[in-house]
Amino acid sequence: MAFEIIKDQKSTNFGKGGNKNYKIEVNFVIVHYTAGTEIGDLPTLLGKTSKEVSAHYYVTKDGRIYELVAPPKRAWHAGVSKWEHNGRVYNSLNEWSIGIELENLNGNDNQYPKVQIEALVFLAKYLQNIYPILMDPLRWIGHEDICPGRKFDPGKLFPWTSFRNSIGSPTSDPDWLISMRWLYNYCRNDQTGLRNLNIIRSVLRELTGK
Numbered sequence: 001m002a003f004e005i006i007k008d009q010k011s012t013n014f015g016k017g018g019n020k021n022y023k024i025e026v027n028f029v030i031v032h033y034t035a036g037t038e039i040g041d042l043p044t045l046l047g048k049t050s051k052e053v054s055a056h057y058y059v060t061k062d063g064r065i066y067e068l069v070a071p072p073k074r075a076w077h078a079g080v081s082k083w084e085h086n087g088r089v090y091n092s093l094n095e096w097s098i099g100i101e102l103e104n105l106n107g108n109d110n111q112y113p114k115v116q117i118e119a120l121v122f123l124a125k126y127l128q129n130i131y132p133i134l135m136d137p138l139r140w141i142g143h144e145d146i147c148p149g150r151k152f153d154p155g156k157l158f159p160w161t162s163f164r165n166s167i168g169s170p171t172s173d174p175d176w177l178i179s180m181r182w183l184y185n186y187c188r189n190d191q192t193g194l195r196n197l198n199i200i201r202s203v204l205r206e207l208t209g210k
């Protein structure tokens with residue numbers, strides 16, 4: 001299937017404190033599921049309801065890709081959030097990230113259709129072309145990663161490994177090491193996981209000599 005990015009529907013929910021010209025510094029992409037279906041989701045993401053939410057992109061189950069807020073404008077998708085990457089801590093990820101909403105009632109229960117993931121890969125490559133920093137698959141993370149315990153999207157059924165493999169491999173590290181780093185970062189961001197942090201750190205040191 002040939003994908004395209006539909007740009008004729010724009011959200012009114014963007015900016016910061018009334019400043020519509022506010023620009024973010026793109027460092028990450030946050031993947032979400034909408035918890036609704038297309039008919040209900042689009043008006044909300046476009047700002048036509050009272051909910052103050054939006055996303056830069058919206059990908060339907062049948063593979064349509066809408067650009068609702070053009071980066072580097074600031075969309076409203078992350079909320080109170082925190083992430084650490086390469087030793088730097090990022091708060092309020094709306095300042096640092098592009099948000100992509102995937103149409104899905106619950107990504108912990110419902111599979112993501114193949115065509116939807118293919119559309120997401122197409123969008124990823126489009127964004128990587130504009131923002132080379134996003135070539136690093138580890139800069140593509142879930143809402144649940146940056147808001148542990150508060151958010152559960154994109155959920156257990158989002159195919160992280162195959163998705164990341166599809167959008168590049170900037171490091172020569174094997175998958176298990178990438179997974180360990182992910183676990184490490186996850187626990188580091190999750191207050192309840194701090195107990196595990198030292199164990200993971202020592203295993204990483206053992207395996208990598210660092």
Ligand SMILES: [Zn+2]
Pocket residue numbers: 031032033077143151153
């Ligand atoms: Zn979300």
